[in-house]
Amino acid sequence: MKILVVGGGGREHAIITKIKQNKNVEKIYALPGNGGIARDAECVNIGAKDIDAIVAFAVENSIDYAIVAPDDPLVLGCVDALEAKGIPCFGPKANAAIIEGSKVFSKELMKKYGIPTAACEVFDNVDDALKYMETAPIPTVIKADGLALGKGVIIAFTREEAVNAVKSMMCDKAFGKSGDRIVVEEFLEGPEVSVLSFTDGKTVVPMISSMDHKRIGDNDTGLNTGGMGTVAPNPYYTDEIADLCMKTIFKPTIDAMNREGRSFKGCLYFGLMLTKDGPKVIEYNCRFGDPETQVVLPLLESDLLTVMQATTNGTLAETEVKFRDKHATCVIMASKGYPESYEKGFEISIPDDIADNVFVAGGAIKDGKLVTSGGRVLGATAIADTLPEAIEKSYSMVDRIKFDNSYYRRDIGARALKAWEVK
Ligand code: AMP
Ligand code: GLY
DSSP states (O other), X not given: OEEEEEEOSHHHHHHHHHHTTSTTOOEEEEEEOOTTGGGTSEEOOOOTTOHHHHHHHHHHTTOSEEEEOSHHHHHTTHHHHHHHTTOOEESOOHHHHHHHHOHHHHHHHHHHHTOOBOOEEEESSHHHHHHHHXXXXXXXXXXXXXXXXXXXXXXXXXXXXXXXHHHHHHTSOTTGGGGSSEEEEEOOOXXXXXXXXXXXXXXXXXXXXXXXXXXXXXXXXXXXXXXXXXXESOTTOOHHHHHHHIIIIIHHHHHHXXXXXXXXXXXXXXXXXXXXXXXXXXXXXXXXXXXTHHHHGGGBOSOHHHHHHHHHHTOGGGSOOOBOSSEEEEEEEEETTTXXXXXXXOBOBOOGGGGGGEEEXXXXXXXXXXXXXXXXXXXXXXXXXSHHHHHHHHHHHHHHOBOTTEEOOSOTTHHHHHHHHHO
16 A cells, blocks of 8 residues: 655654554655654655645555644645545544634534533634733633644733733734634643544544643743653543543534534544543644654554544444553653754764654754754654653663754653552
8 A cells, every 4th residue: 555644743753653564555655754754754845735736646646545644734625635536534624623723613612512621702803802801810821713833822820911912812913813813711720631532423432641741841841832742641541531531522522523514534632631620621633642642653552554544434433443551651852942943953863773763853864864953853752561661761762862952851751650659
């Protein structure tokens, strides 16, 4: 089979590493991929948002199955366009990807179908939003409606911060058109859990749970990032909570999307907060999370391509999806300065014996060498029988991976370890 993977980050590298294990796969193309992915797939310089060029490439190269990984092409209708040419895909159509593409849509969906989430108000007019801020409960959470590279959420701890957030989104257009409408949300508290799931629109199969570390600094300080590390499973997510989430969140969401005529197929990501009033949805993503994928997929025992095809064919109920009873951790190594400005172009050295467990996000080939080309450069994933061993193994990998100006958090897994120890 010839497989096409749209995207070019650590998530796509983890997907490709897993897909390669299927014996029927003869060739994998990554569009655009990156310098590190080039080790495992043929990278083609077509951007993930260039839907016309992606479709033309897929047709010309007789692609048998396409995996559309990032949010942008999904929301732009990449799956619709490929399927129109007869190419089966992993991923939702645009009318279902809206569950991530519009926070207003997802909040209204949850409200209509009684799915637990933070209470909210929606504004498309700056004067109304500013007036609301005069009496809103503080802290408050302000979210741009559309996609914003994971940065469109501001938690305001004072009224002044809340007013500034509204102005920056609605007047200064900090996130472009994504801020034309905003959602102002109740501030929730509790441990956060990421649950990625496979779904064919009828059956929903949650993957092993995970925990992201979104802030740049140790002890969850500093700016928000795309994610600085992950652990799986998430020790806060007990079997009882998992059962409750299936009943109150996962199944109701799949049913709600069907009722709206927006059947969701692919990976539906549930970002949850375990509040004292029960689990609530913080966000939906219409795709695999990153860096969650870098711990979840290495723990998948079943064949990934087979499971993906089952989501496309509607046969997920008859397909085995099994995870190993182990622990995985991923430490992201970034360029110093990220998520703000940083230098790039530094040579990366990854020892051969660990390269299969290093997923490259920001790497390019220059003069035949792998060099840094992005903020998040790579993820070092380790698997072990226990969480403390997995953490130690990840950091010993990090010690052996070298590039100038590297930065990483030293406390990935520390919070999970506290919960794990009391279990
Ligand atoms: P999102 O991009 O929607 O995942 O939001 C980024 C982060 O903001 C989340 O991972 C949470 O830590 C935080 N967050 C989002 N919504 C809320 C909320 N209603 N209450 C508290 N924290 C939130
Ligand atoms: N790690 C969070 C996300 O992929 O959105």
